Amino acid sequence: MATINKNLSDYDAASIPDGASMKIAIVVAEWNEQITQGLLNGAYNTLFKHNVLKKNIIVKHVPGSFELPLAAQTILEKTNVDAVICLGSVIQGETKHFDFVCSTTAMGIKDVALKYNKPVIFGVLTDNTMQQAIDRSGGKHGNKGDEAAITALKMVALQQSAF
Secondary structure, eight states: OOOOOOOOOOOOGGGOOTTTTOOOOEEETTTHHHHHHHHHHHHHHHHHHHOOGGGGEEEEEESSSSGHHHHHHHHHHHSOOSSSEEEEEEOOOOOOOHHHHHHHHHHHHHHHHHHHSSSEEEEEESSSSHHHHHHHHEEEEEEEEHHHHHHHHHHHHHHOOOO
16 A cells, blocks of 8 residues: 555554454564664554553564564464564665565465454565665554554454355
8 A cells, every 4th residue: 555645554543443352463573673663662552542441452572574474373372362463673774685575474464364364464565665664663654563463453354254
């Protein structure tokens, strides 16, 4: 989703499911910590705002975005959470490393979601510059962490609904 004309933190609060009965894990990468801490703050505060109990929010840290899928899988194997939010930041450098990390991380997160039939949310910034990452982790374009938390709440509610 392009953020040029959208603020990641703008949403209709009335359309967000109540999270009072939900248990959600957040896995956050330590790489680009000034960015990922902003994402974590956004996600955590948004979950809390929508009634997810503090005791039902698990936060774990991993070295980088590449490690997010394995951490999500481990959490799903060892706990009874309804969703896992994966937060990271990969910023374009001078080599193809960026492409490999972004692609592998995205595919890994998708694979874990499908394997466990649980929402595993891709909240990883894949920006060209540090300024773009700042703008999307609490800056002028809002916070991708907010968006990831809203996505988790909506996907858990979808899975809990009767079709």
